[in-house]
Amino acid sequence: MTTTELGTVLEFAGVTKAFGGNSVLTDVTLEVRPGFTGLIGPNGAGKTTCLNCVSGYLQPDSGEVRVAGQDVLGRSPAAVARLGVSRTFQTPRLIPNLTAVENVMVGGGRHHRQGHIAELFGLPGARRDEQEQREKARALLETFGLGEHPDRAANQFPIGSQKIVEVARALLNEPVLVLLDEPAAGLGAEDVDTLVEGLNGWLGEHPGAAVMIIEHDLELITRLCPTAAVLHFGRILLTGPPREVLRDPVVVEAYLGAEVAAGD
Numbered sequence: 542m543t544t545t546e547l548g549t550v551l552e553f554a555g556v557t558k559a560f561g562g563n564s565v566l567t568d569v570t571l572e573v574r575p576g577f578t579g580l581i582g583p584n585g586a587g588k589t590t591c592l593n594c595v596s597g598y599l600q601p602d603s604g605e606v607r608v609a610g611q612d613v614l615g616r617s618p619a620a621v622a623r624l625g626v627s628r629t630f631q632t633p634r635l636i637p638n639l640t641a642v643e644n645v646m647v648g649g650g651r652h653h654r655q656g657h658i659a660e661l662f663g664l665p666g667a668r669r670d671e672q673e674q675r676e677k678a679r680a681l682l683e684t685f686g687l688g689e690h691p692d693r694a695a696n697q698f699p700i701g702s703q704k705i706v707e708v709a710r711a712l713l714n715e716p717v718l719v720l721l722d723e724p725a726a727g728l729g730a731e732d733v734d735t736l737v738e739g740l741n742g743w744l745g746e747h748p749g750a751a752v753m754i755i756e757h758d759l760e761l762i763t764r765l766c767p768t769a770a771v772l773h774f775g776r777i778l779l780t781g782p783p784r785e786v787l788r789d790p791v792v793v794e795a796y797l798g799a800e801v802a803a804g805d
């Protein structure tokens with residue numbers, strides 16, 4: 542099956558967003574299909590704001606955002622999550638004294654069949670659900686090379702591994718759309734390889750899912766993503782294969798301009 546036949550998972554149509562009169566997103570139009578899509582651009586370009594407009598943390602001022610054809614505007618983060626959308630945060634948000642496996646299990650709320658009352662009373666169905674989730678969480682940790690110490694407290698892991706645990710958590714729920722905000726930031730080369738292999742392995746088993754990756758690590762984007770969109774001052778400059786996009790003079794200029802500004 543080609544990706545075109547699988548259709549669009551996430552759609553931005555003319556999205557704008559301003560904070561106190563400062564335009565942060567201007568007429569953002571973008572289609573995200575199954576597989577990996579990169580969202581790149583200099584610091585402050587509006588990448589996280591785009592992600593927040595999908596996940597219900599922010600509401601755009603105008604335009605439309607659809608997930609699998611369903612309008613997400615006006616929905617709370619929990620309601621968007623119920624559509625099958627999961628995300629990670631730019632800084633890891635693990636529960637420090639829970640174990641790695643428990644932190645991954647926190648991602649499992651949407652598919653609990655037995656509900657909270659059954660859980661509260663420790664009914665057999667709830668225990669079975671929990672056991673299934675625990676096994677899935679362990680398998681995901683294995684996929685990401687963290688299978689050795691699933692019961693170690695999350696805060697005992699190096700920061701790179703904590704970020705990978707957070708990615709694993711985002712995948713537990715059989716999401717249709719995964720939004721990763723700088724998953725490789727702070728990761729060493731080995732951890733980046735583990736992340737790439739884990740994500741590739743997971744997507745191989747979930748070919749209908751779409752994963753949008755915001756990253757400054759452009760090599761990771763080139764390795765994983767057939768398509769990347771470049772955001773600059775809140776506008777999409779260009780969308781296409783990463784190698785081509787990154788050679789485009791307009792994109793080179795945007796990145797160089799940002800570097801010069803950062804050096805001022």
Ligand SMILES: Nc1ncnc2c1ncn2[C@@H]1O[C@H](COP(=O)(O)OP(=O)(O)OP(=O)(O)O)[C@@H](O)[C@H]1O
Nearest residue numbers: 560561565582583584585586587588589590591631
């Ligand atoms: N809640 C907010 N209130 C006011 N301004 C905000 C808010 N969130 C983001 N901004 C501003 O919007 C612009 C875009 O921010 P955003 O975090 O989306 O950029 P980014 O592309 O993710 O950058 P980075 O690569 O540094 O993470 C920035 O100028 C930022 O200061």
Ligand SMILES: [Mg+2]
Nearest residue numbers: 588589590631
């Ligand atoms: Mg950001």
